[in-house]
Amino acid sequence: MTTKMHWKDRYRSFYYQHAQIPDLELEPEATALLVIDIQNTYMDRSEPKGLSDAELAEYESWTPFHERMNETVVPTVQRLLEYFRKASMPVFHARIACLTPDGVDRSLSQRRPGFNNLLLPHDEQPSKIYAPVGPLEHEIVVTKTTDSALTGTNLRLILCNMGIRHVVVCGIFTDQCISSTVRSLADESFNTVVIEDGCAAGSKELHDKELEIINNIYCQVISADDLLQNLKGVS
Incomplete structure (x- = not known):
């Protein structure tokens, strides 16, 4: 029988091999929960019919990402949204969208x-948040033209005004907007x-490596099960 590795021992980099990782409190x-950049432009996928060989190879290279998004990330984010909403805990959304047409x-x-x-103009369909994980009417959505959801918006001020000290992050891409936002936070x-199961990068290798890089210094990397168990234990 395989024993599941504790979250403190997953994604440990060279720097933290011998560190005493504190409990998550x-x-x-x-x-608050922050869902980053799960937008139509990343979720929509046309049929590959009529693609050239080079285009088909590019299409197929993204298949693992789309499989992870549909089979793992979106269902995980939906679980988190359900829990936070039922518990009346704040939910934030961030999306990439420019304010000018060009x-x-x-x-x-x-x-x-x-x-x-x-090019994602803010009022066009590709920039909209993917409906299955979309915001409720009262939930705050910040629009950014940067990778970090903090540096390009007034999100830091809002979090401080609301007394938020802990931010749970999920979305895409692990090695880009997730990482940039986490470092800013x-x-x-x-x-x-x-x-970890609420995020994705263009490849599993990029996802895993970025989690190893940011873990234990900029954030704690845990699974949705770990998080919910922790919240239920202290609520």
């Missing part, structure tokens, strides 16, 4: 050639938790 009244207001990181160079002294 979350205060429900000061804990995207001239985007930060440099979102205008570089390649994958990040997406840590620098502002928020106790940050990343849900």
Whole structure:
């Protein structure tokens, strides 16, 4: 029988091999959920019919990401949303969207050639949050033209005004907007938790490596089961 590895022992980097990892202490009244960038542009996928060989190879390279999103990440985020909403704990959403039609207001990181160079006007369907994990009417949504949901918005001020000290983070991409946001939160002294099965990168390798990099310094990386068990134990 295989014993499940404790969250303190998962995603340990070289730097933290011998560290004494503290217990996770979350205060429900000061804990919020932040769902990052699960938007239509990343979830929509057309049929591969008619693609060239090169285009088909590119299409297939993204299949593991879409499988993880549909089979693992979205269901996990839905579980978290359900728990936080039932417990009347704050839920925040962040999305990438530019305020101008030509995207001239985007930060440099979102205008570089390649994958990040997406033109997502704020009022168009591709920039909208994917409906199965979409916000309720009263939930706060911040719109950013940066990778970090903190540096590009007034989210830090809102969190402070609401007395939030612990932020649970999930969404995409683990190695980009998740990592950038988590680092910003840590620098502002928020106790940050990343849900390993609530995130995805373009590949499993990138996902796993980024979690190893940010764990134990910028955040604690745990599963949704670990989080819910912790919250239920202290609530």
